[in-house]
Amino acid sequence: MSDDMTIADYLAEGGVLTSPANVPPRYRAELLKLMAIFVDSELAGAAGFADKINDAPGIKERIAAARIVLEKTDHAERVLKVMGEFGVDEDRYANSHPWTARLERDAPAGSERGEHDMRLSVFNYPLESWADAVTMNLLMGLAVGVQMRDFLKVSYGPLAEAFRQIAPVEQRHAELAREGLEKMVEEGRAVEIEASLYYWWPRVEASFGSGTPEKMERLRAWGLRRADGESQRRAWEDQARDVLGELGLKAP
């Protein structure tokens, strides 16, 4: 077994890297960035949702909301642990940004909150009512589902393994949101939900990245991405329209 193969060729053919010792520098940077985006989004998402536990209309909903907060924080920890293997100080990182900070509710879609962290832009907006929180959770939960298809195949083995633990739990969060909306539709609150759908739809849409084609090609060659932002956005849109249709809700 003396074959010589460059790491770049190995990755381009679908190879998996398994420790910080065998990742090339630029791959390392893009991998850390990808992990930072995920961790920051989970922590910011959990921080925003924590407040909503007290708006939950019943015991089941309280439990569901508390569980989502707990599990999203747990997901952040799992990925942060992989970052830790690259030298990141996990404790310091977890407190390095104000995760509850938000923009004004009427800030335009796709706004960056500033240069403070790498959360997806959708987590820059404040949640309003319980119905609003559940609506956002469904739309974003479906988006995470689309993203996870890519993440599960990421070429850094320990991260792919972490995502394998995370994916089914995230999927359950989207299902909980769906069940919550179903209940509210039965209670005749469709108009209120649709107002929230109009608010969140463009904001979730904006969270599918729009990097340059060259960058996408590079990430693809390294096995860090597969689908591009636009095809992910379309997959999400199709799925969201189906789910909302089944609930008898009008998609924007």
Next chain:
Amino acid sequence: MARFHELKVTQVEKTIRDAVVVTLEPSDPANFDFRPGQYLTFRRDFDGEELRRSYSICAGKDDGCLQVGIKRVDGGAFSTWANEDLKPGDTIQAMSPMGAFTTEFEAGQARHYLGFAGGSGITPVLSLIRTGLAREPESRFTLIYANRGVNTIMFREELEDLKNRFMGRLNVIHILETDAQDIELFTGRVDAEKCGQLFSHWVDVDTADMAFICGPEPMMLTIAAALKDHGMQEDQIRFELFASAQQGRLKKPVKSKQAANTDKLTAASVTLDGATRSFEMDKETTVLDAALANSLDAPYACKAGVCSTCRCRVIEGEVEMVANNALEDYEVEKGYILSCQSFPLTDKLVVDYDQ
């Protein structure tokens, strides 16, 4: 975060001509509670330069000891030292076990595991076999083990012992590149064709629950592709890329002979993704911000000095790094900086994100 702990070497045993099994005793065992298949990262100073190398644990969970296998690599400072100079009584430093090349073994499970190892890639696979067979009395392992010749097979006797101890539950197929065997199929290299033949006559992939592959890059790709062709899913296959892929030795950065100057401008040159761009930058601006302002797509995430995404290497010149909670001393010594926290001190600065 990466922290090193002390271990005492209690035994160094030759397995084949150029490989040793090192038994280690941690000063605090809690730091070394490993999962089978994981690896340890060691560090040692060689002529003033710190080297880090990762080696897989070969002991099983129930063997009551911590052991790693270290095969000597040509020109490899660490592995040569371990093979020639390391002796019982020495102390060595390592980080807590890491890696995801593992699974949960539970007594009630009846599974069929496949292991594929090339050369010293056997090390973590052996840990999995030892643990799995001991902890899951109903499970079995099939190991396909590729080596150049008979005399380069690491742990050959240990595998024979395991076959005897766990009668009928461990099947080992040796594939030898140069030495002829009774069955022609078992001679040569593990390529796509051989995988196809093995899977149609000797190894029942359909009944396999999980596969572990550890070896050089081409072998991992070939076997993974063949397993998928035979219906295995991505999440049933675990990989460990073995140590040959570790980065080579790094040279010291060239220090600029120019004295630090108080002028406000620095002539910067930044290499990223193979392209180099030169521009003038303000000494009050971080290297990262200057690169971004000059439309370089430099990597960053936290901008607070904790995540190390923006790491780059100073080739010439000097910077002041105002915060560093991510790079370790040995990286800083080699000239690595967090570009989000670094301000130029010299009139000329050359940095590289590709190193």
